[in-house]
Amino acid sequence: MSVFQKLVLASGSPRRIELLQQAGIEPYRICPADIDETPQRAEQPRSLAKRLSKEKAEKAVASLAGDADVERDAFVLAADTVVAVGRRILPKAELLDEATHCLRLLSGRSHRVYTGLCLITPTGKVRQTLVETRVRFKRLSREDMENYLASGEWRGKAGGYAIQGLAGTFVVKLVGSYPNVVGLPLYETVSLLSGEGYKVHFNWLSGPGTV
Numbered sequence: 233m234s235v236f237q238k239l240v241l242a243s244g245s246p247r248r249i250e251l252l253q254q255a256g257i258e259p260y261r262i263c264p265a266d267i268d269e270t271p272q273r274a275e276q277p278r279s280l281a282k283r284l285s286k287e288k289a290e291k292a293v294a295s296l297a298g299d300a301d302v303e304r305d306a307f308v309l310a311a312d313t314v315v316a317v318g319r320r321i322l323p324k325a326e327l328l329d330e331a332t333h334c335l336r337l338l339s340g341r342s343h344r345v346y347t348g349l350c351l352i353t354p355t356g357k358v359r360q361t362l363v364e365t366r367v368r369f370k371r372l373s374r375e376d377m378e379n380y381l382a383s384g385e386w387r388g389k390a391g392g393y394a395i396q397g398l399a400g401t402f403v404v405k406l407v408g409s410y411p412n413v414v415g416l417p418l419y420e421t422v423s424l425l426s427g428e429g430y431k432v433h434f435n436w437l438s439g440p441g442t443v
């Protein structure tokens with residue numbers, strides 16, 4: 233393996249790319265993995281997040297086969313975020329109806345956000361972690377819901393909301409990792425990578441960053 237380590241991020245989520253960069257990690261390549269994310273019958277939310285993150289990582293690895301630049305010396309990282317109220321898995325909202333349904337379920341209640349992480353090392357080792365965050369929303373008024381639905385911020389988000397936007401004002405309590413809710417738990421990601429020998433470099437040469 234070359235001294236320069238390569239990280240392939242198996243994700244098309246702009247949030248995950250930004251979060252990774254926030255942790256000082258610049259992916260060598262972005263390789264979104266399109267998979268079927270339908271839950272299996274009676275599948276638990278945490279099993280779903282783990283399974284899908286592994287499928288995304290494996291699909292990215294398969295798509296790199298034959299690519300001499302990354303085939304044998306890249307770490308491949310994937311994640312999947314699932315929002316659940318009890319055992320009920322909320323959809324990744326694409327339609328207004330789905331987002332409305334999600335907001336009704338989330339209003340005035342606690343829910344859990346799970347992110348499954350999967351890392352495949354250059355030697356083919358598969359490492360997985362699951363991170364859980366508990367979030368409680370205030371009771372949402374009709375006006376809150378209407379304004380939120382009109383914002384469109386729910387589109388493509390697990391559970392039909394994005395905590396990093398307007399929905400941040402709905403949060404009464406959060407227990408656990410905040411970046412986990414946005415899609416990538418930073419502490420656990422860095423631990424997973426460094427535990428497998430990926431060196432996280434901080435680019436101090438570019439001077440103090442602005443956050």
Ligand SMILES: Cc1cn([C@H]2C[C@H](O)[C@@H](COP(=O)(O)OP(=O)(O)OP(=O)(O)O)O2)c(=O)[nH]c1=O
Nearest residue numbers: 243244245312313389390393394395413414415
């Ligand atoms: C709950 C929540 C989810 N999300 C996002 C994170 C994920 O992008 C998305 C959950 O869907 P995912 O299937 O985890 O990810 P994705 O399809 O967007 O990207 P990829 O599979 O290519 O990595 O919801 C937020 O941005 N904010 C939030 O508060």
